[in-house]
Amino acid sequence: MSMPVRPDTDATVVDIRGLWTVFQSADGEQVVHRDLQLHIDRGEVLSLVGGSGTGKTVLLRQILGLEKPTRGHVEVLGQEPGELSASGAANVGMLFQHGALFSAFSVLENIAFPLRELKLLPDELIRHAALVKLQMVGLGPQHANKSPADLSGGMIKRVALARALIMDPPLLLLDEPTAGLDPEASDSFCDLLRGLHRELGLTVVMVTHDLDTLFDLSTRIAVLADQKVIVTGAAREVIAYPHPFIHEYFLGGRGQRALEALHDKPAGQSPAQQAPAAGR
Numbered sequence: 001m002s003m004p005v006r007p008d009t010d011a012t013v014v015d016i017r018g019l020w021t022v023f024q025s026a027d028g029e030q031v032v033h034r035d036l037q038l039h040i041d042r043g044e045v046l047s048l049v050g051g052s053g054t055g056k057t058v059l060l061r062q063i064l065g066l067e068k069p070t071r072g073h074v075e076v077l078g079q080e081p082g083e084l085s086a087s088g089a090a091n092v093g094m095l096f097q098h099g100a101l102f103s104a105f106s107v108l109e110n111i112a113f114p115l116r117e118l119k120l121l122p123d124e125l126i127r128h129a130a131l132v133k134l135q136m137v138g139l140g141p142q143h144a145n146k147s148p149a150d151l152s153g154g155m156i157k158r159v160a161l162a163r164a165l166i167m168d169p170p171l172l173l174l175d176e177p178t179a180g181l182d183p184e185a186s187d188s189f190c191d192l193l194r195g196l197h198r199e200l201g202l203t204v205v206m207v208t209h210d211l212d213t214l215f216d217l218s219t220r221i222a223v224l225a226d227q228k229v230i231v232t233g234a235a236r237e238v239i240a241y242p243h244p245f246i247h248e249y250f251l252g253g254r255g256q257r258a259l260e261a262l263h264d265k266p267a268g269q270s271p272a273q274q275a276p277a278a279g280r
């Protein structure tokens with residue numbers, strides 16, 4: 001007997017509908033998001049791009065469950081953000097902008113911290129899991145007992161990434177993942193992220209001001225302006241959208257240089273070069 005074929009409803013990882021974010025200030029109300037919509041499917045690397053103060057970081061925090069929108073609907077894997085999955089693990093891992101490691105903890109203690117907080121597993125198992133993650137981000141066990149103060153900027157990002165991945169979240173949020181890194185460390189961190197995205201089948205939502213990182217990693221770009229997502233699509237599609245912010249951001253000198261670098265890469269290396277996907 002054949003089973004009825006069901007539509008694939010499992011593809012949605014993030015579903016945001018009718019989102020409003022309004023802050024009260026001494027000068028009155030500040031509307032940051034006005035009826036914003038965003039839909040992200042499994043396996044995407046979606047980058048949020050927008051001018052300063054357009055609410056990119058606030059949106060990441062809402063997906064993570066650290067902040068509630070004023071109005072509207074945010075769902076991550078069919079659940080309210082911040083809830084644990086059926087297995088008790090976190091659905092979302094986040095790499096904060098400056099790594100945000102605990103300075104009094106060793107590298108391994110930092111990576112293990114979220115698992116230890118759960119108070120479900122014995123110490124030896126937690127230590128082992130943290131060592132596996134340390135290796136996964138390209139750092140050897142000789143770094144396990146170091147203090148964050150003894151690490152380079154690139155290593156701090158890697159340790160923070162290992163911590164974000166400790167509970168094997170299917171969704172990873174990255175806030176300015178390459179900010180503060182020199183070009184070499186930045187390229188190497190992008191290589192690591194690209195590899196992990198592929199190997200772990202992660203869905204990634206990223207905020208970046210760095211156009212090289214943007215073009216290097218994104219499978220889709222969403223542009224925030226006028227308090228909403230004005231366009232989403234592959235790089236070519238977004239760049240062709242007529243809006244003053246897009247023109248200034250992508251077609252100024254900085255954007256032109258990053259685009260040229262993108263075109264110089266061998267075909268197949270850069271996901272942003274793939275055929276345009278329909279904006280959602």
Ligand SMILES: Nc1ncnc2c1ncn2[C@@H]1O[C@H](COP(=O)(O)OP(=O)(O)OP(=O)(O)O)[C@@H](O)[C@H]1O
Nearest residue numbers: 023024030032050051052053054055056057058059
């Ligand atoms: N808790 C808060 N209370 C009041 N206003 C806030 C709060 N959090 C954020 N804002 C305001 O919301 C706006 C959006 O902030 P957000 O940090 O998300 O911007 P952003 O797009 O990430 O900007 P940038 O690219 O400069 O980091 C800003 O004007 C900020 O001052």
